[in-house]
Amino acid sequence: MSGINKVILVGHLGKDPEVRYLDGGVTVASFPLATSETYNKDGKKIEQTEWHNIVMWRGLADTASKFLKKGKLVYLEGKLRTRSFEDREGHKKYSTEIVAENFTMLGRKTDFESEQSDQSKQIKADNSGEMAKEDRPMNYESGEAADDILPF
Template sequence: MNSLRNSVRLVGNLGLDPEVKVFDSNKKLAKLSLATSETYKNEKGEKITDTQWHNLVIWGAQAQIAGDLLKKGDEIAIEGRLNNRSYVDKDGNKKYTSEIVVNEFLKTSNRN
């Protein structure tokens, strides 16, 4: 049951091509933006689509695979964990962000 304490599973479409960074130690990081959408009808019977955007990070060998394999619009399924962190921006302001650290991903379809 411990593996369920901080577990995220999503299926959605990439908003941008993955951004892959390589650090001095040759460690790789891929940043991705994933959109998930739900469609429902409101009380007037109108179709409403609610889209949520999620920041994803992938480390190591999978980061390079994501950079080589994935493109904007691709549908992917991911499994990972939620991570909240803070940083100081270039103007000295403290910022907070939430991201999903991806353990596994699967490309489920190509972009349209």
């Protein structure tokens, strides 16, 4: 039996995506994503922020470079990857990243109008690099829009 490696995050970009082009024209985008949670400890509100290293490839990286900016709120899905490398002194180091498979920009409509007037609705992208505007949630079993199958 295979395992499951699935990560879902909702957070804010710590900086604009850094885009690189590898041999063969393969695009790679990377950026830090901050997720925060708040809890009470001894009557005080404590906020804890976790930083995640996000990597996007090919069409998804191209889309991210056009639409994602520092501070934007994004929902993303991907998988956890840990890689090893040697530093300059020859010590083995490890880096854990989230390899994104798709993302959806979140926030108010006005957050996107100023940058892309023709992309004023929520943008969803996946590794194919294709984008779709989502107006209604989908029922993933039937493929119909959720409000088309509700009896009320």
